[in-house]
Amino acid sequence: MSELRQNRSDLKAFFEPKSVAVFGSLKDGVGLGYGVIRNMLQFGYSGKIYPVSPSYNGEVLGFRAYSAVNDVAEPIEAAIVITPPPTVPGIIEQCARKGVKAAVIVSENFAEAGSEGAKFQQQLVDIVHRTGIRIIGPNTIGVFNPASGFITNPYLTIQDKIRKGGISYCSQTGYVGLAAKPLEDLAMPVSKLCDIGNKCDVDESDVLNYMADDPQTKVVAMHIENVKDGRRFMEAARRVVARKPLLILKGGRSEAGAEAMVSHTASLAGSEQVYDAVIKQVGALRLNSWEEYWEVPKVFAEQPLPRGNRIAIITGAGGLGVVVVDVAVESGLTIAKFSPATKMRLTKLSPRLGGNPIDLGPVLTVKEDPFSVQREIIEAVLEDENVDCAAVSVYAGFDALIAPITQMFDSLKHNKSKPMTIWIYGMKLHVLDEMLCQLESRNLPTYLDFELAVKALGFAARYSRTKMEAIV
Amino acid sequence: MSELRQNRSDLKAFFEPKSVAVFGSLKDGVGLGYGVIRNMLQFGYSGKIYPVSPSYNGEVLGFRAYSAVNDVAEPIEAAIVITPPPTVPGIIEQCARKGVKAAVIVSENFAEAGSEGAKFQQQLVDIVHRTGIRIIGPNTIGVFNPASGFITNPYLTIQDKIRKGGISYCSQTGYVGLAAKPLEDLAMPVSKLCDIGNKCDVDESDVLNYMADDPQTKVVAMHIENVKDGRRFMEAARRVVARKPLLILKGGRSEAGAEAMVSHTASLAGSEQVYDAVIKQVGALRLNSWEEYWEVPKVFAEQPLPRGNRIAIITGAGGLGVVVVDVAVESGLTIAKFSPATKMRLTKLSPRLGGNPIDLGPVLTVKEDPFSVQREIIEAVLEDENVDCAAVSVYAGFDALIAPITQMFDSLKHNKSKPMTIWIYGMKLHVLDEMLCQLESRNLPTYLDFELAVKALGFAARYSRTKMEAIV
Numbered sequence: 001m002s003e004l005r006q007n008r009s010d011l012k013a014f015f016e017p018k019s020v021a022v023f024g025s026l027k028d029g030v031g032l033g034y035g036v037i038r039n040m041l042q043f044g045y046s047g048k049i050y051p052v053s054p055s056y057n058g059e060v061l062g063f064r065a066y067s068a069v070n071d072v073a074e075p076i077e078a079a080i081v082i083t084p085p086p087t088v089p090g091i092i093e094q095c096a097r098k099g100v101k102a103a104v105i106v107s108e109n110f111a112e113a114g115s116e117g118a119k120f121q122q123q124l125v126d127i128v129h130r131t132g133i134r135i136i137g138p139n140t141i142g143v144f145n146p147a148s149g150f151i152t153n154p155y156l157t158i159q160d161k162i163r164k165g166g167i168s169y170c171s172q173t174g175y176v177g178l179a180a181k182p183l184e185d186l187a188m189p190v191s192k193l194c195d196i197g198n199k200c201d202v203d204e205s206d207v208l209n210y211m212a213d214d215p216q217t218k219v220v221a222m223h224i225e226n227v228k229d230g231r232r233f234m235e236a237a238r239r240v241v242a243r244k245p246l247l248i249l250k251g252g253r254s255e256a257g258a259e260a261m262v263s264h265t266a267s268l269a270g271s272e273q274v275y276d277a278v279i280k281q282v283g284a285l286r287l288n289s290w291e292e293y294w295e296v297p298k299v300f301a302e303q304p305l306p307r308g309n310r311i312a313i314i315t316g317a318g319g320l321g322v323v324v325v326d327v328a329v330e331s332g333l334t335i336a337k338f339s340p341a342t343k344m345r346l347t348k349l350s351p352r353l354g355g356n357p358i359d360l361g362p363v364l365t366v367k368e369d370p371f372s373v374q375r376e377i378i379e380a381v382l383e384d385e386n387v388d389c390a391a392v393s394v395y396a397g398f399d400a401l402i403a404p405i406t407q408m409f410d411s412l413k414h415n416k417s418k419p420m421t422i423w424i425y426g427m428k429l430h431v432l433d434e435m436l437c438q439l440e441s442r443n444l445p446t447y448l449d450f451e452l453a454v455k456a457l458g459f460a461a462r463y464s465r466t467k468m469e470a471i472v
Numbered sequence: 473m474s475e476l477r478q479n480r481s482d483l484k485a486f487f488e489p490k491s492v493a494v495f496g497s498l499k500d501g502v503g504l505g506y507g508v509i510r511n512m513l514q515f516g517y518s519g520k521i522y523p524v525s526p527s528y529n530g531e532v533l534g535f536r537a538y539s540a541v542n543d544v545a546e547p548i549e550a551a552i553v554i555t556p557p558p559t560v561p562g563i564i565e566q567c568a569r570k571g572v573k574a575a576v577i578v579s580e581n582f583a584e585a586g587s588e589g590a591k592f593q594q595q596l597v598d599i600v601h602r603t604g605i606r607i608i609g610p611n612t613i614g615v616f617n618p619a620s621g622f623i624t625n626p627y628l629t630i631q632d633k634i635r636k637g638g639i640s641y642c643s644q645t646g647y648v649g650l651a652a653k654p655l656e657d658l659a660m661p662v663s664k665l666c667d668i669g670n671k672c673d674v675d676e677s678d679v680l681n682y683m684a685d686d687p688q689t690k691v692v693a694m695h696i697e698n699v700k701d702g703r704r705f706m707e708a709a710r711r712v713v714a715r716k717p718l719l720i721l722k723g724g725r726s727e728a729g730a731e732a733m734v735s736h737t738a739s740l741a742g743s744e745q746v747y748d749a750v751i752k753q754v755g756a757l758r759l760n761s762w763e764e765y766w767e768v769p770k771v772f773a774e775q776p777l778p779r780g781n782r783i784a785i786i787t788g789a790g791g792l793g794v795v796v797v798d799v800a801v802e803s804g805l806t807i808a809k810f811s812p813a814t815k816m817r818l819t820k821l822s823p824r825l826g827g828n829p830i831d832l833g834p835v836l837t838v839k840e841d842p843f844s845v846q847r848e849i850i851e852a853v854l855e856d857e858n859v860d861c862a863a864v865s866v867y868a869g870f871d872a873l874i875a876p877i878t879q880m881f882d883s884l885k886h887n888k889s890k891p892m893t894i895w896i897y898g899m900k901l902h903v904l905d906e907m908l909c910q911l912e913s914r915n916l917p918t919y920l921d922f923e924l925a926v927k928a929l930g931f932a933a934r935y936s937r938t939k940m941e942a943i944v
Contacts, residue, residue, distance in 0.1 A: 108834055109834075112790075113824060113834075156870075157899065158869075158870050158899055158900065159899050159900075171791060172791050173789045173790060173791025173792055174789050174791075174833065175788075175789050175791060175792050178899065179867075179869055179898075179899060180788070180789070180867075180869075180897055180898070180899075181897070181899075182898065182899050182900055182901050182904065184899075185900060185901040185902075186901070223791060223795075225791060225794060249795065251791060251794035251795045251798065252794050252798065253798040253802075254797065254798045254801035254802065255801075256797050256798075256800070256801050256806070256807045257794050257795070257797040257798040257801065259807075260790075260793055260794045260797045260807070260827075260828075260829055261794045289795070289799070289921075289923050290792065290795055290921075290922060290923060291921050291923065316647075316652070317645045317646050317647050317652070318584075318645060318732075319643060319644050319645025319646075319647060319695060319697060319723060320645055320647050320762065321732055322697060322723035322724050322729050322732045322733045323695075323721065323723045323729070323761070323762055325726065325728050325729040325732045326723065326724065326725040326726045326728075326729040327761070328728070329726035329727075329728050329729065330725075330726065334728070335728045335731075335732070352585065355732075356732075357732055361646065362580055362581075362585075395651075395652075397630075397651055397652075398628075398630050425652055425653070426651075426652070426654065427629065427630055427631050427650065427651060427652075427653075427654050427656075428630065428631075428654055428657060429654050429657040429658070429901075429905045430657075430902065430905070432654065433901045433902070433905070449762075449763050450762060451761050451762060451763065
């Protein structure tokens with residue numbers, strides 16, 4: 001890869017700027033410029049903030065407002081722009097002259113809205129080429145970095161404590177914004193969020209290169225509709241896969257989907273077969289749904305990779321286990337055959353145990369201390385050399401079970417070299433919500449859907465195989 | 473179908489008995505016999521209850537206890553048995569002599585546990601053949617009928633107000649018990665729950681025949697692992713499909729799944745290809761996961777059938793819509809082309825509208841009353857003669873949106889002849905939980921997963937086509 005390209009993928013100024021200018025209405029409480037500053041404060045952004053608005057005098061949330069970016073004496077690294085399209089090229093031009101490196105243009109109504117908007121977007125492209133300033137957007141909610149507290153989303157969010165973790169999400173839609181997904185309640189371990197919007201400059205390949213290099217990013221989940229430069233994309237994707245898993249959700253699989261895509265981002269659709277081949281060739285994993293996009297990465301962020309594809313399944317009811325075995329096989333996993341030693345350990349706990357999947361149901365109803373039995377079962381299967389990973393059912397039926405379940409996992413002599421996912425089920429949504437949050441914050445990937453808990457391990461095993469094949 | 477067979481499928485005494493004998497420990501607060509009586513009272517069962525235990529004197533929860541069923545002077549229609557396996561054949565024998573028609577045997581450790589248990593199970597089969605008493609189980613949590621309050625589950629449940637509705641769930645595992653799924657919080661419209669356990673007598677075909685005839689059952693969701701009598705099953709399934717949709721989740725698709733199945737219920741696996749062909753041939757719909765098992769039926773219970781497969785998709789973000797279009801196409805739906813009149817109505821609301829999927833995002837952020845715009849959009853597409861069904865995104869970001877959203881749907885001039893599903897998304901789990909419950913109780917099938925909301929309509933369109941082909 002050429003040095004120029006790598007440099008152009010240095011997006012650090014977008015995610016960790018030391019100073020930022022905000023262009024947009026500063027009207028108290030309702031302006032979008034005001035909103036983005038309020039959000040930065042809420043998430044503890046500690047860089048310098050310079051509100052800029054020709055129509056505003058005085059202070060905004062404790063920051064002096066400027067009528068033009070040029071009036072600011074200090075250097076400024078980044079800009080957030082939320083003003084009407086006709087004003088945006090002028091603002092970006094001023095930012096470039098001031099030495100701003102990175103501008104996020106949140107405003108809508110550019111190329112996606114018709115020829116008038118497309119004209120303004122082309123002006124932005126010209127400025128990028130002429131000056132070297134980088135742009136994310138327009139038509140985007142931009143970026144969020146829980147670690148630095150930097151956020152470009154101007155809309156009210158009532159999610160305050162996003163958990164810092166290893167997943168970086170990148171998307172071509174605002175669905176990755178904090179307004180759309182209860183990431184806090186789900187205790188999702190987030191490294192970065194990024195919506196690349198209309199991609200007038202920064203594109204999926206730049207983001208991939210950045211995320212490949214970013215040490216906080218342990219896994220990349222990317223939603224794309226189209227790719228600007230196929231060769232560059234493949235180079236960047238390969239760089240990611242060599243270091244960390246890359247999961248791709250590609251919109252527009254179907255002809256109708258591709259049509260819808262064109263009208264949504266004014267982007268051209270490529271051949272579906274080509275995308276599928278490229279994703280395979282670079283060693284990335286293809287996601288099938290938005291649900292997988294959100295839920296699969298956490299197994300990579302929270303658990304080690306499996307060394308093989310042999311799964312142990314601990315289920316709460318036999319019939320459940322059978323369906324889940326089907327899902328495991330369809331996800332590329334094989335059902336582990338326990339060693340004689342493990343079988344002996346298990347049958348000591350109950351004569352009904354020893355097979356895989358393990359049906360907890362008949363065991364727990366007769367044991368006085370079901371949690372210690374569960375713990376022993378989980379330990380036994382994870383310590384078996386014939387087991388590479390485990391999907392574990394946990395019955396979180398009612399409030400009183402939350403504490404003993406968390407205690408059970410805290411006291412687990414978990415073989416930390418093998419990944420485990422957890423399925424919780426029970427009678428009350430609020431109990432399940434709370435249980436999930438408690439287990440996730442212990443880095444235990446927890447699901448409300450057993451099949452998803454198994455599929456996630458299937459993805460982990462597939463990436464693991466890709467890695468090993470690369471070494472061999 | 474022979475008259476004998478139809479009579480043998482009359483399972484009314486299992487779901488609406490006027491009187492029931494309970495065999496099991498009556499120990500205050502902890503006995504399983506005590507538990508099932510407590511549960512019946514909790515759900516308002518108004519039939520007569522006769523606790524039976526040789527070791528118990530006095531009253532249980534206000535009911536006089538008997539030492540033997542024969543001591544009861546009045547006739548008894550049903551029995552619930554939760555005693556150790558060696559005692560069960562004797563109890564069933566006594567019940568048969570007393571004239572009990574239907575016995576649910578909850579106790580475990582029969583054929584599924586080894587040869588000793590299999591011996592007792594065979595004794596039960598002999599009694600059935602000799603006396604004509606019917607048995608559900610053993611190794612089951614049995615039945616639940618929210619309308620009559622009749623329940624055979626002895627375990628503590630903290631779900632009190634299960635919503636009465638049209639879905640009958642039948643399964644070969646206790647997962648359909650009230651302990652495992654938050655049916656109350658989900659406001660799931662339940663007609664009957666039934667776990668057929670080891671199927672020593674009553675099997676899937678009996679249940680299908682009963683559910684075909686049951687006027688409260690609007691849709692049947694059945695989980696099976698194996699079928700006892702293929703021909704009878706096909707007859708029964710056809711009877712259901714002629715009247716109401718039949719959705720089947722079949723465990724053991726994979727070889728490993730089939731193996732797991734054999735060890736779980738001691739039942740023989742059939743050929744997967746045969747099952748698939750049979751399900752298609754009778755016009756039933758095959759479900760792919762436990763998630764679909766729980767979530768798909770509600771579209772049938774709460775909405776009319778679509779007359780065709782043309783879907784309108786209203787999305788909250790363009791990129792979301794594209795992925796969902798893919799799912800729609802893969803579910804057998806086609807993306808509706810709006811009529812010129814609808815396009816005009818939509819473009820009047822916003823020049824950006826007119827295509828399908830409809831992206832609400834850019835519209836709602838600029839409108840002062842987003843709910844009236846959303847309402848008008850939903851009305852416009854449902855009134856379009858080129859549209860058969862609609863999947864609608866609703867942003868339930870925070871608490872304050874719950875009331876206006878419910879008001880919007882209450883004031884909707886909804887074309888009640890066309891089905892609609894709703895996807896809700898937002899920032900807080902408790903808001904989504906509450907919103908879902910509110911909309912479900914208005915008979916609006918609501919999902920936390922957009923793809924599932926679309927898939928459900930795909931199932932509805934497929935059943936609709938089956939029906940129409942049958943007429944032609």
